[in-house]
Amino acid sequence: MSMAMNLTALRTIWIKECTRFLRIWVQTLVPPAITMTLYFVIFGNLIGSRIGEMGGVSYMEFIVPGLIMMSVITNAYSNVASSFFSAKFQRNIEEMLVAPVSTMTIILGYVGGGVARSLIVAVVVTVVSSFFVPLNIQHFWLIVVTVILTATLFALAGLVNAVFAKTFDDISIIPTFVLTPLTYLGGVFYSISLLPQFWQTVSQANPVIYMVNAFRYGFIGVSDINAYVALGVLVLFNLVFFALAWSLLHRGVGIRS
Amino acid sequence: MTKALEIKSLRKVYRGGLEALKGLDLTVNEGDFYALLGPNGAGKSTTIGIISSLVNKTEGEVKVFGYDLDTQLADVKRQIGLVPQEFNFNQFETVEQIVVNQAGYYGVPRKLAKERAQKYLTQLGLWDKRNDRARTLSGGMKRRLMIARALLHEPKLLILDEPTAGVDIELRRSMWDYLTLINSQGITIILTTHYLEEAETLCRNIGIIDKGRIIENTSMKLLLSKLNVETFVFDLEPYSNSPTMTGFTMRELDNHTLEVDVPKERGLNNVFEQLTAQNMKVLSMRNKANRLEELFVDLVEQGRNQKESV
Ligand SMILES: Nc1ncnc2c1ncn2[C@@H]1O[C@H](COP(=O)(O)OP(=O)(O)OP(=O)(O)O)[C@@H](O)[C@H]1O
Ligand SMILES: [Mg+2]
Numbered sequence: 001m002s003m004a005m006n007l008t009a010l011r012t013i014w015i016k017e018c019t020r021f022l023r024i025w026v027q028t029l030v031p032p033a034i035t036m037t038l039y040f041v042i043f044g045n046l047i048g049s050r051i052g053e054m055g056g057v058s059y060m061e062f063i064v065p066g067l068i069m070m071s072v073i074t075n076a077y078s079n080v081a082s083s084f085f086s087a088k089f090q091r092n093i094e095e096m097l098v099a100p101v102s103t104m105t106i107i108l109g110y111v112g113g114g115v116a117r118s119l120i121v122a123v124v125v126t127v128v129s130s131f132f133v134p135l136n137i138q139h140f141w142l143i144v145v146t147v148i149l150t151a152t153l154f155a156l157a158g159l160v161n162a163v164f165a166k167t168f169d170d171i172s173i174i175p176t177f178v179l180t181p182l183t184y185l186g187g188v189f190y191s192i193s194l195l196p197q198f199w200q201t202v203s204q205a206n207p208v209i210y211m212v213n214a215f216r217y218g219f220i221g222v223s224d225i226n227a228y229v230a231l232g233v234l235v236l237f238n239l240v241f242f243a244l245a246w247s248l249l250h251r252g253v254g255i256r257s
Numbered sequence: 258m259t260k261a262l263e264i265k266s267l268r269k270v271y272r273g274g275l276e277a278l279k280g281l282d283l284t285v286n287e288g289d290f291y292a293l294l295g296p297n298g299a300g301k302s303t304t305i306g307i308i309s310s311l312v313n314k315t316e317g318e319v320k321v322f323g324y325d326l327d328t329q330l331a332d333v334k335r336q337i338g339l340v341p342q343e344f345n346f347n348q349f350e351t352v353e354q355i356v357v358n359q360a361g362y363y364g365v366p367r368k369l370a371k372e373r374a375q376k377y378l379t380q381l382g383l384w385d386k387r388n389d390r391a392r393t394l395s396g397g398m399k400r401r402l403m404i405a406r407a408l409l410h411e412p413k414l415l416i417l418d419e420p421t422a423g424v425d426i427e428l429r430r431s432m433w434d435y436l437t438l439i440n441s442q443g444i445t446i447i448l449t450t451h452y453l454e455e456a457e458t459l460c461r462n463i464g465i466i467d468k469g470r471i472i473e474n475t476s477m478k479l480l481l482s483k484l485n486v487e488t489f490v491f492d493l494e495p496y497s498n499s500p501t502m503t504g505f506t507m508r509e510l511d512n513h514t515l516e517v518d519v520p521k522e523r524g525l526n527n528v529f530e531q532l533t534a535q536n537m538k539v540l541s542m543r544n545k546a547n548r549l550e551e552l553f554v555d556l557v558e559q560g561r562n563q564k565e566s567v
Contacts, residue, residue, distance in 0.1 A: 005364025012361025016354075023349070091345035095355075095406075098309045098339050099362035100331035257271060257312050 009101045010109050017113020021079055028079070028117060029124065032071040036125045039067050040132045043189065055191050055222040061136065064129045065216040066188030069150060071125050073183055073208070074175065076118035076151040080110050080158035081171040088162065093255055103250045107159065107242070114155030115148065122147055136219055142227060143218035149234040150211045154179075156241035163245070163254045182208045192224045207237055259287040259322065261336075261414050261445040262308065267317035269303050269469075277303040279469040280317070285447055285462070287322070287413075290440045292460035292477075293449045296557060300469040301449040302342050305418050309339045322413060335363065338407030342418035342449075344399050346406070348392035352383055355391060356406045363410035370409065377405040380435065397428045404432075408439075415439070417448040421455060433459055453553055457481070465556055472560035488545040489525070491515040494538040502531055516545065 021028040040060070048059035055062050087093040096106055126135070137143065158171075165171045186208025192200050203209050204225075214230035217223035223230075249255070262285040269278040277300045285291045293301050306312030308319055310330065319326040321333045346355045353374055360370035378384040381401040386394060394402060400420055407415060417436075421429045429452075436459060440446050450456055456463055456477070463480055465473040473480070493500075495513040505528060506518040517528055532539060 002364070008364045008366055009362050012358050012367075016350075016358055019354075020349075087347070090347055091343070092347040094311055094341065094345045095359055096362055097311055098334060098337070099359070099410075100334040100364070101362050252313060256310075257306070 005100075006102060006105055009099070010105045010112075013096070013101075013106065013109025014112045014116070017079075017083060017110060018116050020083055021113070021117045028075070029121060032075060032121045033124050033128055036067055036071060037128050039063070040129060044132055055216075055220070057220050057222065058133070060133045061220060062191070062216070062222075063189055064133060065219045066186075066212045068122050068125050068129070069147075069208075069212050069215050070183050070188055071121050072118040072147055072151050073154045073179065073211075075121045076114040076154040077158040077161075077175060077179060078171075079117045080114040080155045081162045081165070081175075083113065084110055084159055084162035085165050085168070085171050088165075088255060089168075097255065103246055106249060107156075107245055110159055111152055111155040114158060115151040118151040118155070119147065122151075138221040139218045139227075142231075143215060145231065146211060146214045146218060146234070149231065149238060150215070153207075153234065153238050153241060156238065156245050159245050160241065160248065163248045165254075182206055187212045187224065207233065210234060260320070261285050261287045261289065261322060262447065263318075263320040264304070264308075265318040267304065267307065267319065268315045269300075269307065269312065270315045277469055278307075278315075278317075281466070281469060281471055283464055283471055283474070285445065287445055288440075288443065289445055289447075289462055290436075290460045291445075291447045292456035292463045293447060293466060294451075294453070294456055294463060294553065295449075295466035299466045301466055302418055303469075304466070305339070305341075305416055305447075305449070309337055309416065310334060311341075335410065336413050338410065338412035338415045340400075340403045340407045340415070340417040340420050342422070344403070346391050346399075346402065349390055351388050351390055352378065352394070352402055353387040355402065356409050359406045360409040365410055373409050373411075374405075377408050381405045382431075397424045400424055401432070404435075412444070414445045414447070417446070419449055419451065421450065421452065429455070465553065465560075467557050467560050470560075473556050486518050486520050488516055488518050489528075490543050490545055491517065491528075491532070491539055492541040492543075493532070494540060496537060500532060500535045500537050502528070513540075 043063060044060035048063070051059040053059065084093075129135070161171055161174050185203065186206055187203070192203045192209065195203065210225060210230035210233040213223040213225045214227045214234070217227040217230075262283065264281060264283040267278050267281040267283075268276070270276050281300070281304060283304070293304070295301050303312060307314045308321065308326075310326070310333070314326075319333075321336045324332040324336065326333050350358070356374045356378065357367065357370045360373060361367065365373070374387070375384065378387055381404055383398060383401055383405060386398065391399065391402065400423075404417070404420065407417075421432055424432065433455070436446060436448075448455075448459070460477055462476050463473070464471050491514065493513045493515060497512070499509060500507075500515070502517065504523070508516040510516060519525060519528065529539065
């Protein structure tokens with residue numbers, strides 16, 4: 001297929017994906033805003049005021065980047081996981097499979113949809129947070145690059161999950177048993193420097209640590225980990241998951257009998 | 258003559274070991290209207306799935322308008338429009354979204370896709386429904402939606418897997434008219450059906466598939482000529498004394514309807530002569546429609562016996 005035709009196909013998938021989450025905005029855009037407001041009120045305001053400073057800033061300021069990141073992660077993941085799985089389930093994935101759409105285009109379209117949703121949610125949550133703490137931005141482009149790489153990574157992971165999923169339960173198991181623990185242990189609510197040395201080392205195996213810290217560095221200029229090391233790790237994870245998603249879809253795993 | 262479809266020694270073994278196709282050969286010429294018939298589980302949908310790349314083949318060769326499925330997949334896909342056996346659109350999208358998006362996947366620019374959407378949705382009587390969500394359509398409308406969707410990239414080969422299942426007579430006829438029309442405009446059509454009347458009305462050539470093999474591949478005319486006995490139903494003016502018929506098998510259904518089996522070589526004249534001689538007035542006469550079904554059952558049985566004796 002020519003470049004122009006591939007772009008048309010890509011645009012089609014991407015717009016369809018965006019239309020989907022915008023159509024059900026009450027399920028996709030409102031909940032993260034509510035959850036985050038609760039986090040700000042409870043952890044930030046009520047409990048945070050007793051904790052004092054962390055990393056040289058107020059506790060509230062400290063957790064804002066991590067909370068934004070948390071909503072980016074869950075939204076990117078669940079958007080692609082549920083959209084792709086329901087396309088498998090309703091079999092409308094076949095509309096793409098019979099057409100000369102390349103595997104690359106399908107991945108970019110779905111991941112693009114997940115990234116779009118998580119960026120919208122990120123903006124919503126950031127706006128909500130600005131009611132609680134003044135918005136402080138140290139390294140704007142680092143924030144942008146980190147959030148896009150993170151959203152892409154979890155969108156890809158959601159896609160891989162959906163490829164293997166056989167029932168709707170299968171797309172909630174990974175978020176519950178893997179994603180949530182990783183984000184909670186990913187330095188959203190604490191600086192890993194508070195941990196004993198052993199757990200600090202273990203924490204470095206958690207990819208979320210890198211995203212949260214790079215992101216936090218972008219906002220408040222404080223990080224447990226060098227921001228460029230963090231970006232490097234993110235890029236690496238993205239490549240691995242892209243290769244995995246491509247190879248699965250190209251072979252038709254879970255979508256062609 | 259250009260071949261729209263050429264399948265050689267096609268085999269499919271599903272995961273779990275079921276061999277759905279056991280070396281299937283099939284050729285369909287450009288411009289043909291071809292019926293693929295066969296009992297449930299014969300392998301029709303599997304064959305169609307492989308042609309339209311929804312199912313991976315195990316072995317064999319498939320060419321569509323000369324393009325090879327293995328090496329020229331994108332070209333193959335562009336030639337084909339598929340109307341699958343089961344509804345496979347997103348129930349929450351609107352009619353227009355579904356067809357316009359499908360065109361997008363084929364790289365048709367959005368503006369052109371919208372023009373075509375209007376054209377084909379209008380032709381299929383769905384234009385008024387364009388903003389309705391697919392799940393609110395009736396079964397017949399859903400079938401027509403899938404036909405419109407398959408046509409939006411203007412394929413040369415349209416494949417329909419039981420397009421009229423669950424569609425009422427009136428709608429079925431209008432679908433037949435539509436398919437006949439687009440076939441006359443040059444689109445090659447392959448369809449599967451369990452309604453033999455449908456195959457007989459529409460199709461020029463026919464393949465019968467059973468247990469993963471083609472057991473008959475012939476023209477409709479030849480197939481029908483294999484039938485040497487036809488059954489006719491005579492509608493007579495009500496009579497009080499039953500007629501007699503020498504040389505023909507005859508059944509009386511009631512006091513004004515007769516069924517007579519007429520061997521091809523004997524013709525109908527003698528039947529009329531006998532009826533006239535007995536002062537029976539023939540009001541109307543029709544051909545009993547199920548003869549093809551009988552033939553079909555015969556063929557499938559013959560095929561099975563042959564295979565067992567091999
Ligand atoms: N995805 C699948 N996995 C395993 N076996 C399958 C699958 N799809 C079909 N089969 C089997 O392959 C055989 C052929 O099925 P197929 O759907 O091709 O038949 P068909 O001729 O279309 O029948 P019908 O007229 O009922 O639609 C059947 O025995 C069926 O059970
Ligand atoms: Mg079938």
